[in-house]
Structures are given as structure tokens and as C-alpha cells.
Amino acid sequence: MAADRVEATNNIKQINLALIDFENEYGTFPNSSTIPSVKAATSTTLALGNKTSNDLFRQLIAAGTKSEKIFWAKTAGTPRKGDDILGADALKKGECAFTYIAGLSTSSDLNAPVLLAPVIPGTWKFDPKPFQGKAVVLRIDGSAKPEPIDKNGDVMINGMNLFDPHQPYWHGKAPDIKWPE
Structure with a gap:
């Protein structure tokens, strides 16, 4: 929805x-x-x-x-919202929906994605079901917008998968993708 x-x-x-x-x-x-x-x-x-x-x-x-x-965001992998019990149970499995690209900062390429959902864990693919065929992508510049997910489960930018190391914002280096539990 x-x-x-x-x-x-x-x-x-x-x-x-x-x-x-x-x-x-x-x-x-x-x-x-x-x-x-x-x-x-x-x-x-x-x-x-x-x-x-x-x-x-x-x-x-x-x-x-x-x-x-x-x-949290409503995805297949997040059956429950976090309950704000911040001890040993903080962000337990199923309470985090966002894939994170580690190793970035505000001085990184402004177009580089840093947070994304709903990425299928362990892959470069997005699940088109939760957000009506869209992915939510936050870039280093602070822009957060929906991106279309194609029929193969890819978000394509410049004719390439968003995660492709050949994307200009990755500067030839594969992103350090951290999927949620």
C-alpha cells in the first residue's frame, strides 16, 4: 500500500x-x-x-x-514493529527493514544509496510486493524517494543495477551491503 x-x-x-x-x-x-x-x-x-x-x-x-x-517498515521480513525495549532485545530479528551500505559518510558521493528497502536479504534484488513495485532509497545527499523495481527485482540506475560496482557513485568498488536480520 x-x-x-x-x-x-x-x-x-x-x-x-x-x-x-x-x-x-x-x-x-x-x-x-x-x-x-x-x-x-x-x-x-x-x-x-x-x-x-x-x-x-x-x-x-x-x-x-x-x-x-x-x-521498521512493513515488509515480508519484518513481522513486528520494534517495541522500544532497548536492552538485549534491541533491534532483534524481524524489527529492522532497512538494508544499509556500510563504510559511507556525508563526504561520500552524494548520489550513493545508503539505506534501502525492501531488499531481499543476501541478494541485489528488491521485493516488489510491499511498496507497490517501488523501493525506498535514501542517498547520501539526504534525498529519500521511491524508485521503480523492474520485473526482475532490480532497481536500475543509468541502465545498471543500483548495486553494480560500475555505478559512478561506487567508484568501481562493490558496496558493503548489510542486510537486516
């Missing part, structure tokens, strides 16, 4: 603000290198890892994001 896509777009914009706040504090968006600094600065007991978007988004919660609900 369109309302589900609007909610996903609103949530992705809220995550963008959290990413910017995080970068102001730690010098970059959450990645494996920021884990020690977040642990030292916050004394968090949250499980901070770097295998999934859930893992890396927990750094945003440790750094001050007050709600895990912004990480």
Missing part, C-alpha cells in the same frame, strides 16, 4: 538524521571501526556487531536514538 511506502520513507528520513548526528560525534556513519568508540563513550551493553544492518544500527541506539521503531 502507498501508506506503507510513506511510513518507510518517513522512517528512512529519521534514520538519516540519526546517521548525521552519529557522524558529528564519531566522524563517520556506523561501521566496524566505530564500535570501540561507541562502547567507550556510551558504556552500552547492546550487542554491537558488523554483520547485519541490525548490528550496525544498534550503534545509533547506543549513541542516543531513543526509538527502534524508526528502523
Whole structure:
């Protein structure tokens, strides 16, 4: 439904603000290198890892994001909204809908996607069902907009898959894709 896509777009914009706040504090968006600094600065007991978007988004919660609900969107992989129990259960499996591209910051190529939904975990493909054939894509420049998903499950930009390392914004390097749990 369109309302589900609007909610996903609103949530992705809220995550963008959290990413910017995080970068102001730690010098970059959450990645494996920021884990020690977040642990030292916050004394968090949250499980901070770097295998999934859930893992890396927990750094945003440790750094001050007050709600895990912004990480949710209505997709096949997210059966329940976060309940804001921010201890050991923060962003548990099924509470995060967004795929995250690790290793970026506001100084990255402004056209580079940083958050996306609904990506089918482990693939470069999008599920066309949740948002009526559209994907929600947040770019480094802060723009969040729906992109059409083609019949193959791809979002095509410049005639190439959005994730293709040949895209100008990836500068020949494959993106470090972190899918949600």
C-alpha cells in the first residue's frame, strides 16, 4: 500500500538524521571501526556487531536514538514493529527493514544509496510486493524517494543495477551491503 511506502520513507528520513548526528560525534556513519568508540563513550551493553544492518544500527541506539521503531517498515521480513525495549532485545530479528551500505559518510558521493528497502536479504534484488513495485532509497545527499523495481527485482540506475560496482557513485568498488536480520 502507498501508506506503507510513506511510513518507510518517513522512517528512512529519521534514520538519516540519526546517521548525521552519529557522524558529528564519531566522524563517520556506523561501521566496524566505530564500535570501540561507541562502547567507550556510551558504556552500552547492546550487542554491537558488523554483520547485519541490525548490528550496525544498534550503534545509533547506543549513541542516543531513543526509538527502534524508526528502523521498521512493513515488509515480508519484518513481522513486528520494534517495541522500544532497548536492552538485549534491541533491534532483534524481524524489527529492522532497512538494508544499509556500510563504510559511507556525508563526504561520500552524494548520489550513493545508503539505506534501502525492501531488499531481499543476501541478494541485489528488491521485493516488489510491499511498496507497490517501488523501493525506498535514501542517498547520501539526504534525498529519500521511491524508485521503480523492474520485473526482475532490480532497481536500475543509468541502465545498471543500483548495486553494480560500475555505478559512478561506487567508484568501481562493490558496496558493503548489510542486510537486516
